[in-house]
Amino acid sequence: MRQTVEFEAGVRALADAEFTTFVEVSTHPVLTVGIEDSAPGAVVVGTLRRDQGGRDRLLRSAAELFVQGVPVEWSSLFPDARPVELPTYPFQHASYWLDGVPGGGGDVGALGLAAGGHPLLGALVDLGDEGCVWTGRPASGAHPWLADHAVAGSVFLPGTAVVELAVSAGRRTGYPRLAELTQYAPCVLPDRDGVTLQVRLGPETEGARPVAVLSRRGEDDDWTRHADGLLTAGGPLPDDGELAAWPPPGAAPVDTTDLYRRLDEAGYGYGPAFQGLRAAWRLGDTLYAEVAAPGGADSGGFLVHPAALDAALHALFLDRDLDGIQVPFSWSGVDLSPAGPGALRVRLTVPGPDEASVLIADDTGRPVCSVDRFVGR
Structure with missing residues (x-):
């Protein structure tokens, strides 16, 4: 009673002697945490x-x-139990689920549909004078x-x-400019x-076509x-040559090092594909930024990749x-043209x-x- 217990030293000595399993025999475990700290990697159970x-x-x-690999004499605990035969071959570790894109394969033409022509939309339904519907089933x-x-x-999404x-x-239908879009x-x-995703285009009225984006789980x-908008005819993208010289002359660099940490703390769970902002500059009330396009096999097929547009x-x-x-x-006056991988x-x-x-x-x-x-809101 007059000496220190030296519990940690005792546990470490046992671990050094290759004792790898510790069972605390008590009415309630009180030593297991201390054992785990003193003998990392050991099996510790109450x-x-x-x-x-x-x-x-x-x-x-x-x-x-x-289940942690310690032999237990089960026959002494269950004297009436009997062993059963297990398969004589090793278990094969294979995924049950197929790796294909859900709803993305097959010949949609055999179903009377047209190909969607978009990474997230597998098929197109032409409704004639009533418009058309693109449909797909994107999943993360x-x-x-x-x-x-x-x-x-x-x-x-x-x-x-x-x-x-x-x-x-x-x-695809000759109305490339998104005059307006409101997201609900x-x-x-x-x-x-x-989810089953649909992009619905209504009939043309006065040089414009309504567009809506909807989804359902089952x-x-x-x-x-999710959104309603209006599509119109468009012209060439404006090009005043301002972004030809880079970085922008006269703009002051802005520190971006902790941006994604702050966004994560605020509730934005942006993974690597959406952490595309690489550098930023400020000139008066104007911000300039450089954004890396996401890589990967599924990064193509978009006009401008949504992850890159989001990072912008x-x-x-x-x-x-x-x-x-x-x-x-809400968005107003949106024009897009195909962007390269840079x-x-x-x-x-x-x-x-x-x-x-x-x-x-x-x-x-x-x-x-x-x-x-x-x-934004």
Whole structure:
């Protein structure tokens, strides 16, 4: 009683002597945490617990030992049990689920449909005078970059993807300019099964066509309307040559090193595909940014990749207090043209705290995206 216990030294000595399993025999475990700290990697298990002092608790502790590789003499615990034969071949570790894109394969022409011509849309239904419908079933498991866009703990289809879908549908039908788009509700993507996504184009009226983006989880679920907009004829993208010289002359560098850490703390779960902002500069009320296009096998097929378009807007967060989550709400005057795989140059004119106009060029200075007005909420 007059000496120190030296519990840690005793446990370490046992571990050094190659004792790898420790069982605390008591009415409630009080030493297991200390043993785990003193002998990292050892198997440490209790026996009984407070208010759990019966045979069931003792057998559960024996099972905890057994599943960690400690031999247990089960015949003494279950004298009436008998062993059964196991397969004589080693278990084959193979995935049950197929790796194909859900709903993305097969000959849609045999079903009376046309190919969707888009990474997220597998088929096109022509409704004649009533318009047309693109449909697909995107899932974060089939498109890994989608899993990198989480907001408040849920994986969302990025608002920039909704814009890209609408413009892609418009370009295919001769209405490539997105005059306006309002986003109402996010499209939440489950891990595996995905959602049925539709892009609906209505009939032409006075030189414009309405567009809507909807989704539903299952066949018996109601459709959720995510966005409504209007497509019109468009012209060439504006090119004043401002992004030809890079970095922009006279602009002061802006520190971006802790941006994604701050965004993560604010509730934006951006994975690597969406952490594309590489550098930023400021000149008066104008922000400039350089954005890396996401890599991977599924990065092609878009006009401008939604992850890169999303990252182009991240510069708006550089000088803001991130006291809440802001997502895209409305877009006006959007023009897109195919961008190459290189880095993108971004110009953001910021007239107010929640809005901006956007111009994006490829790494040669050729414009690939123009947004007259973007508003977030």
